[in-house]
Amino acid sequence: MNQTTSDDRITREDGESGGRWVYRADDAEAEMTYSRLRTAKIIVDHTGVPDAFRGQGVGLALAERMVADMRSEGMRVIALCPFVKAQAQRHPDWADVIE
Structure with missing residues (x-):
């Protein structure tokens, strides 16, 4: 992980039909959503x-x-997100998780 990010800033919001991982800092948030x-x-x-x-x-x-959580x-994981698809190609060690 990049030194500017911290895993403790990432939380997971998990619901019955889906959820998201969220990174929060400085009153902003990034997210990765799933179903x-x-x-x-x-x-x-x-x-x-x-x-x-x-x-x-x-x-x-x-x-x-x-990937760690899954x-x-x-x-x-089925990656419909173009970013996750691209990262999966760069990280062949994720093949046990991402189809």
Whole structure:
């Protein structure tokens, strides 16, 4: 993770049909949203990073947290989000999580 981001600033909001990972700092927030597909599968559909966080590794930090959470829960991910798709191609070690 980039040194300007901190994993303790990322929280997960999990609901029955989906949720999001959120990075908050300086009255701004970035998010990665998902929908539940099945008990053991989610669809990550959007990553939004405001200009205030651009170039700080916040999007990657959200993706890393998502992969870590899904790996620990034995979940699989379908990446509809173009950012997550691109990161999955750069991180072949995520193949156990991202389809």
